[in-house]
Amino acid sequence: WSHIGLDDTQHIGRIAVDPKNPNIVFVAAIGHLYAPSAERGVFRSTDGGKSWKKVLYKDENIGAVEVVIDPTNSSVIYAGLWNTRRPPWYTYRPSNGPGGGIFKSTDGGNTWKQLTTGLPKSGIGKTGIAVSAGNSRRVYAVVDSLESDTSVPAPAAATPAGGGGGRAAAQPVQSGFFRSDDGGATWTKMSSDPALSGRGWYFEHVTVDPGDPDVVYVPNVAVNRTKDGGKTWVPLRGSPGGDDYHQAWVSPDDPNTMIVASDQGAIITHNAKSDDPRDVTWSSWLNQPIAQIYHVSVDYRFPYWVTGAQQDSGAVAVCSRGKFAEISMRDWEPIGAGGESGTTAGDPLHPGIIFGGKGARFDLVLNVAMPGTTDPRGTETDRGDWTQPLVISRADPRAMYYSSQFVYKTTDGAKSWSQISSDLTRPAPGVPSTLDAAAAADTDRNGNRGVVYTLSPSPLLVPMVWAGTDDGLIHVTTNDGKSWQNVTPSAVTAWSRVTTVEASHFDFNAAYASVDRHQLQDFEPYVYRTRDMGKTWQKISSGLPAGVYVHAVKEDPKRQGMLVAGTERGAFVSLDDGDSWQPLQLNMPTTSVRDFEFHENDLVVATHGRGFWVIDDISLLRQVNNAVLAADAYLFKPADAINVLQGGDNGTPLQKDEPQALNPPNGAVIDFYLRSAATGTLTLEILDAAGTSVRTFSTDA
DSSP states (O other), rough: OOOOOOGGGGEEEEEEEETTTTTTTEEEEEESSSSSSOOEEEEEEEESSSSEEEEEEETOOEEEEEEOTTTTOOOOOOEEOOOOOOOOSSSOOOOOOOOOOOEEEETTTTOEEETTTSSSSSOOOEEEEEESSOOTTTTTEEEEEEEEOSOOOOOOOOOOOTOOOOOOOOBSSSOOEEEETTTTSSOOEEEHHHHHHTTTTTTOOOEEOOOOOTOEEEEESEEESSSSSSSSSSSEEETTTTTOOEEEEEOOTTTEEEEEETTTTEEEEEOOTTTGGGGGGOSSSEEEEEEEOOOEHHHHHHHHEEOOOOOOTTOEEEESOOOSSSSEEEGGEESSTTTTTTTTEEEESSTTEEEEEEEEEEEEETTTEOOOOOOOOOOOOOOOOOSEEEESSSSSOEEEEEEESEEEEETTTTTEEEEEEEEOSSSSSOOOOOOOHHHTTOTTTTTTOOEEEEEOOOOTTOOEEEEETTTTTTEEETTTTTEEEEEEOOTTTOOOEEEEEEEEETTTEEEEEEEEOGGGGGOEEEEESSEEEEEOOOOOOOOOOOOOEEEEEEOOOTTTEEEOOOOOOEEEEEESSSOOOOOTTTTTSSSOEEEEETTTEEEHHHHHHHHSEEEOOOOOHHHHOHHEEEEEEEEEEOOOOOOOOOOOOOOOOEEEEEOOOOOOOOOOOOOOSSSOOOOOOEEEEOOTTTTEEEEEEEEOO
């Protein structure tokens, strides 16, 4: 791949390539999601991306999310504009500001006209557009507009039993599925069903069969199909398990062959047009390692299990060593605690038991929830972000903490909770200057207030806990919450999200914090260190790539000064307490790294897009230093190991085209370092306590 520009657009909704001339390319650029920017709108290149011209632009707030070329006439292009912004406080959906809509060009993108007749009159957000290759006058659009449709009478209020006034029913919104039979000049709303247009900022895509203008597919929480131009619909695929479908592609050579992309993976059918939707069959998405994990914890059985909440697919646990010859789907289990976005916490006192979410207790062996737990409740309504912390203390494994805007503690397995803080968030965090009026007014369940986003009980002092908020504060208590000190670094301003606070395992005065400011249009990496309990902080980001924000920082509990950091694009390690960083990517794909867990000799990583990863033995990292690297040769001390008698597949090997990963080594791993390649035979000899040779390995053997 070659990078060909448009760097500062930051977010691109669609690329359309002229089917007759691959050098002509249109790009729909949404632009910055958190600030105004002129680098948005529709861009065109006529030389394969060597140069670009902005051909459709309204202002610094309105970007483009869709662009489609008429497959029969490349001079005709349709585009969807969207004015959207996200505030830094919790909102489920982004804003729909003014100025959005569907536009058409008939001269190759030189001039544009907005299409309005029959479409929503205002509040248009994200749109999906498709032009029929069999009849280019037929154009479909799925349109998001959250404003009320006053042309439709509101449903009558229900009359409650016993008489009296009923509660007013909600006015229908203008969102829907639309059809044009005259190239977009006029439109007819074919359906207001939210199964087609609901949650428009998240979906809103449409695909038409290349050979039949009446066959159309709209993905949403199900894959929907019409065979009569949008009059009637059937779901082809969907389930109540969190399925979200986003894209559909139909083969121009075989309209029965369709690929659908979803949050869970890509799937293929070869009978998409079967009249009975129950006859449509699909490939599996379970062969694609693309799980989006928020946080990671371990269950303390042997072999240990890795657990975490998985976006759109629920919490999971995977065994770190398969019972058979490999780690496979046999070892990947759905679990009931943690949901799709919460936190899991393995109970070190009871292997096989985890806590999740707000403290629900779950037996992994029996696959059942354990009764008797309660949710923490504060002195006022609790606020919550999409993911909230749930942490068990390493100093006292009976103590577990959860937070909203308050911090809670339980010592009886979540049977009861104590509130141990007041509201630790900013009372008036304000509105960032980067927001427009629509985004500034866009609030959800929290208003425009923050939450305690990260917790770190000290591994050294039982009553000591650090807390960081998503609106930019850090607090610490040394007396189990009786009092809290605000120790926020002066550089951390309002709505700087404290993604991790990590209490040191070696010095109770020391801690580390990662801060994410990308929702303030600042993508730089920020990691801080204190050695005096928050009185002063040092920024320790040297070596982390510019323009890539940080999700997590953790400290190795066995080597003082060894830190790991997870950024939006990879993993990094520091061996000098954060003074300098270097990549720890190895064979892990470029992906968003959200969390780490040090467990015995292993480093476990949670990624948001590539599932769990493990470095099976980090003994080398724990010992390497400048003296080692300066030596001609160095033999690292092996970690304690268990001689595992690994089981096999008992005569039925798992097929190699099934998803699988290697088991960790069965015994000890011996690492050595040579400053330069050996010129002769290299020999490694194993001696017993008496100095007798028991085994020899050689490069000649």
